Amino acid sequence: MSSLVARAQLVAAVAAQYSDHVDKEGRFPSEAVRAMKEARLLSAYIPREFGGEGADLAEIAEVVSVISQACASAGMTYAMHQIKVSSVISHGDKAEWHQEFMRRISSEQLLVASATTEGGIGGNLRNSICAVERLGDRFSLVKDGTVISYGRDADAILITARSAPDAPASDQVMAVLTKDQYKLELTGVWDAMGMRGTCSDNFKFSAEGDVAQILPNDFGEIAAKSMLAICHILWSAVWYGIASSAVSRAQSFVRAEARRNPGQTPPGALRVAEAANMLQLMRSNTIAGLSRFATAKVNDDDLGSVGFIVAMNNIKIGASRMVVDIINHALLITGINGYRNNTPYSVGRHMRDALSAQIMISNDRIFGNVANLLLMHRLDPSLAA
């Protein structure tokens, strides 16, 4: 098999052909996802012993970014799948059911979706209203008003709920349920400004499964020790991909002008330099997140520390703000050609997709959490990684 990046580029080529249609119709990027499955990219992160390739997070982030440059909805779908898979890898690697599930993801290239948000709770994902109801070896679960991106096209869903009907809102578990075990009742159709291909419809989710399908660690542990960090890093990789694509369009625009008028520096050239500078900051932000996570991953105390949570939240906030600013520069450079939807320099889709970043778990909500943590945590002024 060729390298992960080479395969990601093949997927990106497919995604690029359909990205405008996916956006216009608000439909699932099925061609790109089929290409991911054919390239066996859905199991890239899974350890070799369970049939995957054992890629590290930096490699996955690169795949996410390459696909997102062509189609952000396809890139976000891939990112969200890997975020879910990472919870199974980190917390289910000793559980027989989850080991088998990982083997199935690898052999059948299953696409995994997420149902963490809930009606009445929103993005405060460390709280649930719904609860797992156990009866012997079986459990049932009904979750209302949950947003599930590509819910209808997924093969399995990772879902959060309280651990029992009498458990407090923050005592949560996460369970894996497969397509044959759940029923999705569509309660709201995703017709959004951007990220239109993620098809993040609202559903009432109801399912029954074996108790063995519930991940062994409680969800608080899963969120703190792997999901939060991986989520913010891979989302940032999506947004970096969108920003890179917009800057690349702006750069092509300026280069075409420079070729037409040799000897003169086009007026947009200075802004390209400025956009390249911001893009580099955004890239550094994501790379810093990757290296901070790599260090923390092997040190349980660091992984559970307040400083680590603050750092990971800042990766998300930084990337989600910079992406909009960068695309706005691309728009100023390309002007009317960038504003129109049907030119090689269009950045409208980029901008609409990127605007989801600041509300995908509201930045204000995240700032609120960080503000609380900073009442205790003292920022580390060191430049050492």
Place this chain on the structure above:
Amino acid sequence: MLDTLRPLIDKHARLPVKADTLAAGQDLYAAGLTSFAAVQLMLALEEAFDIEFPERMLNRRSFATMESIAACIQELRPQALAS
């Protein structure tokens, strides 16, 4: 020594249950401790015992049980929970 701790937990940890129903080694997160309330509890403990938690204690594990909280306080001010 947990007797000194329990009223502070009742007041600041915002748990749905009273602290005297919890065993020393029982997981406070499972009992309903949120990260927001954990920080509020840390601040209250610093004030009550005139201590400052160093950075290395600011992690999930230090505040996971009454026992682990007591151990942190004990380390910072050996006399604090002497009663």
